[in-house]
Amino acid sequence: MLSTVRPVKPFGKKMLHFLEYIRKALGEDVTRKNIPRALSIFKGIMLHSVPYHFSSKKFKM
Numbered sequence: 001m002l003s004t005v006r007p008v009k010p011f012g013k014k015m016l017h018f019l020e021y022i023r024k025a026l027g028e029d030v031t032r033k034n035i036p037r038a039l040s041i042f043k044g045i046m047l048h049s050v051p052y053h054f055s056s057k058k059f060k061m
Contacts (some may be wrong), residue, residue, distance in 0.1 A: 020030050
């Protein structure tokens with residue numbers, strides 16, 4: 001969930017989970033697989049919430 005904000009603010013600090021810091025300290029290779037999943041979560045939120053907010057049921061004259 002930390003990476004869902006990354007597409008909105010791509011030039012911010014790189015956010016890591018604290019377990020990734022521990023794995024780096026132990027010398028393991030930390031591969032980041034969460035970016036594609038975060039993008040799919042973000043896309044799902046946008047596809048399901050944006051149409052609701054701009055629907056005619058939401059805005060009444």
